[in-house]
Amino acid sequence: MSTHFYQRCYTLLEQIPKGKVTTYAEIAKALDSKAYQAVGSAMAKNKLLIIRPCHRVIRSDGYIGEYALGTDKKIELLLQEGIEIVDGRVYDLNKFIYTFKQQSNNTL
């Protein structure tokens, strides 16, 4: 797989602790890119969605967004993680949001 970009997305996915969620934009920014949509595409293209907890990735609006197994399934999974979801969106996104640290070689 030469999809180096996608691989990075999957790697960041594993960085998300259980009970926490993140947004596509956050992942994109963590990759120093603005391809938030490409990040989502990585999840969709991912066949290991069972292994890769892509369900912990939601939209910046706080809404769950789409999911390969269906939005309802994604919500169910998040509920099991302990995320409070109301009316198809996270009640307190900022409460469960997880931001990636700058793991890049920041040699300032």
Added chain:
DNA sequence: CATCTGACACAGA
């Protein structure tokens, strides 16, 4: 609240 445009990476022709 609904709608349109913008930005980026990947797949197909």
Added chain:
DNA sequence: GTCTGTGCCAGAT
């Protein structure tokens, strides 16, 4: 190798 279309989106109007 280049062009077009699209996608688990984001932000502004």
